[in-house]
Amino acid sequence: MKSQLPTATATQFIMGQSALGAVMVAMGEGGIAAIMLGDDPEALHHTALDSFPGIHPVHGEMADRTLAAVQACIDTPWAPPDLKLTIQGTSFQQQVWQALRAIPCGTTTTYTELAARIGRPGAVRAVAGACAANRLAVVIPCHRVIRSDGSLSGYRWGVGRKQWLLERERAGMASGR
Incomplete structure (x- = not known):
């Protein structure tokens, strides 16, 4: 549902x-x-x-x-400006999105790890659904979530964009930005 x-x-x-x-x-x-x-x-x-x-x-x-x-x-995702946001979603979605915002730039986590991080280890599919419902591309970094096998999974804005964002973040962090 x-x-x-x-x-x-x-x-x-x-x-x-x-x-x-x-x-x-x-x-x-x-x-x-x-x-x-x-x-x-x-x-x-x-x-x-x-x-x-x-x-x-x-x-x-x-x-x-x-x-x-x-x-x-x-x-420059490693130095984002402070934006005033209106984050609209269910309580669960907002919990997931808050956890997403805590993932450091240049790193990734899995859906399973994210579900555990919010105290809902059995809610992996629901976590993926919350990521898919995110309307705030980049500033709520659902692109930092990958599959348990390390591969990129779907991304609302396209897997190519997800890959570009992750590469951009890693390059920026590696150069000490």
Whole structure:
């Protein structure tokens, strides 16, 4: 059974490009509600409209600063700017996402280890589901979770992006950043 997310509160969105392709950032009064990645800006635009009814594009200095901060998170994940986030999900999802944010940059964990870390060792599939439901790409680093055999598993934004992020993080950490 899929968990239902609370009603979204984003009212504005920004579209742009990043090192990982198209990026859409959805924002509301509480902060950034979603960071979504993809190959097709038009598809991301439609995702924004479908995910957040009544959302509209925003332009200007604040939008430019927000997009630049998100791009910095992608480009330099070892030194991300402090972003104001609106993290929306069930209690379980939020517990998983908090544990994800505690995984050090440049390292990985498994779904099994993550389930144990939150005190729910039998909830491996539910942990994977919470990772898949994450709308905040990169800032909630579900890309740092791998299979028990060490291989990369699915990633909402594409396994190639997951691999790129992990390589970028490891390279940045190895160079002492």
